[in-house]
Structures are given as C-alpha cells and as structure tokens.
Amino acid sequence: MADTLIGTGSVGRHYVSALRQPALIDTIDDVFANGTGKVTRFMGRDPLRDAVYKVTVNPIGTSVLLVFEDQTEIEQAGQMRRDFVANVSHELRTPLTALLGFIETLRGPARNDAAARDRFLSIMEGEAARMSQLVSDLLSLSRVEENERRRPTDPVDLVALIDNAVSVLGPVAATAGVSIQRKLPDHPVTVPGDADQLRQVIRNLVENAIKYGVSGGRVVISLSDPGPQPLLRLPGVVLSVQDFGEGFAAHHIPRLTERFYRIDRHRSREVGGTGLGLAIVKHIVGRHRGRLHVESEPGKGSRFSVVLPTAN
Ligand code: ADP
Numbered sequence: 266m267a268d269t270l271i272g273t274g275s276v277g278r279h280y281v282s283a284l285r286q287p288a289l290i291d292t293i294d295d296v297f298a299n300g301t302g303k304v305t306r307f308m309g310r311d312p313l314r315d316a317v318y319k320v321t322v323n324p325i326g327t328s329v330l331l332v333f334e335d336q337t338e339i340e341q342a343g344q345m346r347r348d349f350v351a352n353v354s355h356e357l358r359t360p361l362t363a364l365l366g367f368i369e370t371l372r373g374p375a376r377n378d379a380a381a382r383d384r385f386l387s388i389m390e391g392e393a394a395r396m397s398q399l400v401s402d403l404l405s406l407s408r409v410e411e412n413e414r415r416r417p418t419d420p421v422d423l424v425a426l427i428d429n430a431v432s433v434l435g436p437v438a439a440t441a442g443v444s445i446q447r448k449l450p451d452h453p454v455t456v457p458g459d460a461d462q463l464r465q466v467i468r469n470l471v472e473n474a475i476k477y478g479v480s481g482g483r484v485v486i487s488l489s490d491p492g493p494q495p496l497l498r499l500p501g502v503v504l505s506v507q508d509f510g511e512g513f514a515a516h517h518i519p520r521l522t523e524r525f526y527r528i529d530r531h532r533s534r535e536v537g538g539t540g541l542g543l544a545i546v547k548h549i550v551g552r553h554r555g556r557l558h559v560e561s562e563p564g565k566g567s568r569f570s571v572v573l574p575t576a577n
Contacts (some may be wrong), residue, residue, distance in 0.1 A: 269311045270333060289320060296322045296329050307333065323348040323433070352525045356399055360392035380468035393538060402541040406524075409548040410461065417459035417553060418577065423488055423504060424449050426460065430467040431486065434475070438484065443475050448487035454502055456573045462549040469542040470506040470569045478508025481483070481566050491575045496556045501574040509566035520560045546571075 275283035279288055284307075292305040302323035305359035317340050318333040354559025367385045375381040394532075432446050438445050438517055456463075467486070474484040485507045513528050520526045526539040527533040533540060550557045561567035 268507055272310055274289050283405060289322075292320070292322050292505070293329055293331070295497050296324055300324050306336075309337075338556025349467050349524065351400075353403065356525065357396060359566050360395050360466055363392045364389055365381070368370065368421060391537075391555050395534075395539075398537065398542075399404065399539045399577045402438070402539045402545065405465065405545050406541055406548065407534060409552065413548060415550045415552075416457075416577065417462070418457050419460065420455045421458040421463055421503065422453040422455050423463070423573075424454050426464055427467060427486055427488060427504070429470060430464060434471050436470065438475050441475050441479050441481065444483045445471070445484045446483060448485060450488060454488060454575075455503065456553070457577050458553055458573070459549075462552070466546050466571060467504070470548050470571075473569070474506050474508035474510075474567070476538065477532075478566055480511060481509025493575070495560065495570050497554075498571050499574045501555070501572050503572050505564065505568055505570040507568040512561045512563045512566050514563055515561070518561070521559060522557065 280293060282292055284293075286307055288305050289307050292303050296303055302321065303319050304319060307320045309317040309318060315339065316335060316337045319336050321332045323330050323332075334392055367389050371382060371385055375385065396510070408540040426525065427447065428447060431447060433447065471479045471484060471486065487503075487505050487507070489503040491502050492498055493505060494503070518530050521528075525545045526538045546569075547557055552572075553573055554577075555571055558570040558572065559567065560570075
C-alpha cells in the first residue's frame with residue numbers, strides 16, 4: 266500500500282526525496298517549524314488510476330505523523346456532479362437563447378408581420394416543450410436514483426402493461442406512420458416490480474424505436490415466457506423492442522445509457538430527444554435487478570432487450 270502510494274525504496278530516505286511533491290513537503294516543513302497540525306493534498310503515483318489523497322500532518326514529539334486518506338471517489342463524484350450541472354445548463358441554454366431571440370424579434374422587426382409571428386410562435390412552442398421534457402426527464406431520473414436501493418416488490422403483469430403502453434403510444438406511432446406489433450404470451454406474465462417505472466421503460470424504448478426507426482415503418486414489442494436467463498443466472502423474462510430503422514454501429518452501445526449521450530445530436534434534437542431516456546431505462550432496470558441488452562446494425566435496425574427476474 267505504502268509502496269504504491271509513495272513508490273518503492275522510500276524507507277530510510279529523507280522525506281524530501283521520498284515524497285517529492287512540493288505542496289506536501291512545504292506543509293511538513295511548516296509543521297516542523299511551527300508545531301501545529303495541517304492538512305494538504307497528495308496526488309497518488311499509481312499509474313492505473315488518478316488517486317488523490319487528503320494528508321493530515323501532525324507533530325508527534327520531534328517527528329511528524331502523516332495520515333493519508335484516499336479521496337479519489339469523493340473527488341470523482343464531485344467531478345460527475347459538476348459535469349452534470351454543466352450539461353444541464355448547456356441543454357437549457359440552447360432553447361432559452363432561441364426563445365429570447367424570438368421574443369426580441371417579435372417585439373421589434375416582426376411586430377407587424379402576422380405570418381412571421383405565427384412561424385416564430387410555433388418554433389417557440391417547440392423550444393418550450395423541449396425544456397419542459399428535459400425538466401420532466403431530470404425529475405424522473407432523480408426519483409429513480411432516490412429509491413434505487415429499494416427493490417420493488419409489487420406483482421406487475423407485463424402483458425397488461427405492454428397492452429396499455431401500446432394503446433397510449435398508438436396515436437404517436439400512427440402520426441409517424443409506424444405500426445406497432447405485439448408478440449406476447451396469451452396469459453399474464455408477472456414480475457416483482459414498480460408498475461410506473463416499468464411503464465416508463467416500455468414508453469422510452471418504444472418512443473425511441475418510433476423516433477429512430479421510423480424509416481422501417483414498424484416496431485415489434487415481444488415478451489418471452491418465463492424461463493432460465495443466462496444473463497441473470499436466475500429465472501426471468503425478456504421484454505424486447507425492435508425496430509427496422511437507422512440502427513447504429515456497435516461501438517456506441519456501451520455509451521448509450523450515459524446521460525446526454527447521443528449518436529447524432531442534431532437528429533436527437535430534431536425528434537425532441539433529451540439524451541436522458543436510456544439513462545432512465547438503465548437505472549430502472551438496475552433497480553429491478555435486471556439487465557439491458559442492446560443489438561443494432563446500421564441501416565437494419567435495433568433491438569433493445571430488458572431481462573427481468575421473475576422472483577426476488
Ligand atoms: P434521446 O432523448 O436523444 O432519444 P436516449 O437516451 O433515449 O436519448 O437515447 C440516446 C441515443 O441513443 C439517441 O440520441 C439515439 O442516438 C440512440 N438511440 C436510442 N434508441 C435508438 C434506436 N431505436 N435506434 C437508433 N438509435 C437509437
């Protein structure tokens with residue numbers, strides 16, 4: 266442990282040559298000189314990870330005692346929070362800038378131009394809708410994260426849930442010119458779950474299949490009978506949503522569930538995406554101790570499968 270921290274062969278060497286980091290050496294010198302304890306930071310030398318330590322330096326008789334506390338995870342969590350806030354601000358700034366610009370135009374040059382006013386108002390409506398969708402996705406994400414450790418236990422019939430989701434999304438699909446086909450068992454299939462969250466998983470996957478698979482003209486939702494699931498090493502079911510649209514290259518798959526990750530930012534914006542749909546799916550599936558499995562081929566379409574255990 267100490268070897269990875271300050272390097273091998275440090276025993277018996279002077280602290281200046283063993284530690285080699287000016288901030289820490291200055292702090293030790295200071296503690297020697299003044300006799301009061303101090304705290305500083307030390308960057309780890311482990312080449313496999315960027316470790317950061319908080320070092321408490323205290324005088325003990327004629328020596329000093331250094332206590333190293335690994336802060337890497339705390340710092341990483343802080344960085345993730347900062348990235349997230351930066352991303353959210355960026356996502357909100359684009360529609361807000363557009364709205365402010367149009368308000369200014371409507372007050373000035375386009376004040377008496379009825380045709381321009383109608384066009385601008387409909388763009389403004391779209392931008393406001395985008396912000397509203399972003400806020401509701403952010404709230405969903407934080408709600409899911411809040412109770413991620415609490416495993417859901419209500420019996421939920423997935424067949425009824427899918428039937429319900431299809432009737433809600435039917436009009437959206439019809440407007441896009443996409444037909445939704447169901448391949449479901451003819452009997453209820455129950456899993457321990459949270460009905461609202463599982464409904465959201467189905468909705469997000471089917472909405473994506475409609476948005477990005479529109480050129481294929483159809484979306485197939487299927488549900489397997491309960492059976493052994495090698496991905497879970499438990500009995501479970503597979504719910505899958507398949508489209509025959511644009512698809513994507515395999516190297517995107519590991520990143521799809523990252524917040525705000527989009528393969529084609531412009532395309533996602535065009536179809537009203539927030540970049541949070543699959544992040545929400547991943548968290549919900551995780552809470553249900555399930556797995557999300559993605560397959561896709563450019564130009565042929567994609568299949569998103571959710572494997573859920575049938576018993577806790
Ligand atoms: P978005 O709000 O942008 O749709 P998601 O988190 O739901 O965000 O999806 C992330 C990205 O994954 C999308 O921007 C899109 O590039 C890609 N994607 C998701 N589903 C599909 C699909 N069925 N076909 C092709 N690409 C998809």
